[in-house]
């Protein structure tokens with residue numbers, strides 16, 4: 127139980143692409159809460175945080191104004207709104223890109239082809255900055271949704287929109303020609319939080335410690351295998367960077383059981399190399415939390 131009076135207010139998207147993953151990462155931190163879909167606010171049961179369920183557009187402003195203390199939002203939304211808030215963590219999920227797309231019939235050769243053209247977008251500020259950086263001047267039409275139909279209805283020559291798989295573009299007869307910006311979900315906090323309320327900053331630090339452990343664990347696998355004992359010395363060469371693996375002798379003196387942690391990106395190389403030196407019964411599991 128906590129005794130502090132302070133409660134950190136966390137703004138998360140009420141319903142949309144970020145909602146589930148935002149709450150998932152917090153619940154993996156061992157924090158319990160109820161989130162009925164109709165509630166606007168809820169309090170965690172075993173950690174001093176309270177959730178505010180909001181539209182993602184409102185999250186940067188509410189964090190800036192102090193209605194919420196921290197929030198989880200797409201980096202695109204944070205940069206578009208332009209409030210001075212601090213990105214305390216890149217959470218790595220909901221990856222997407224902000225791209226220029228043009229009708230298939232547009233013989234596009236480069237950004238200079240957009241000079242004097244009209245572009246529809248929900249991200250006028252990011253687009254304006256990117257065009258300015260590239261020295262292109264084009265008309266920007268701000269629309270709040272269904273941007274991809276703008277060329278077909280004769281509103282604009284091109285669009286600038288969020289893309290993840292690209293299938294929406296294809297089904298609207300558009301081709302992606304330029305990636306302007308890459309985004310993922312970020313945790314933002316008010317810049318002055320620590321000065322305003324050191325207690326809340328302490329709660330945030332505790333939360334970040336847990337989030338880091340959860341995110342680190344996502345990149346690793348725990349593996350166990352049996353190996354002829356005379357091959358055990360080779361394991362350290364196959365799995366670099368980790369402290370010594372745990373080695374337990376098996377009843378049969380010639381064999382040992384080995385347990386260690388492997389980076390997910392290296393996993394298949396390690397797996398093949400272990401097979402090659404005679405590893406058997408390789409078991410692999412995910413890790414929930416991990417500290418260094």
Ligand code: ATP
Nearest residue numbers: 142143144181182183200203220221222288289290
């Ligand atoms: P709200 O009703 O809260 O305003 P929204 O419709 O503006 O929601 P969503 O479509 O739920 O927003 O997207 C939220 C965020 O998810 C985006 O700002 C972006 O960071 C990220 N995202 C990831 N992939 C995509 C995608 N394919 N299309 C749109 N956004 C995506």
Ligand code: MG
Nearest residue numbers: 181182183184
């Ligand atoms: Mg929105």
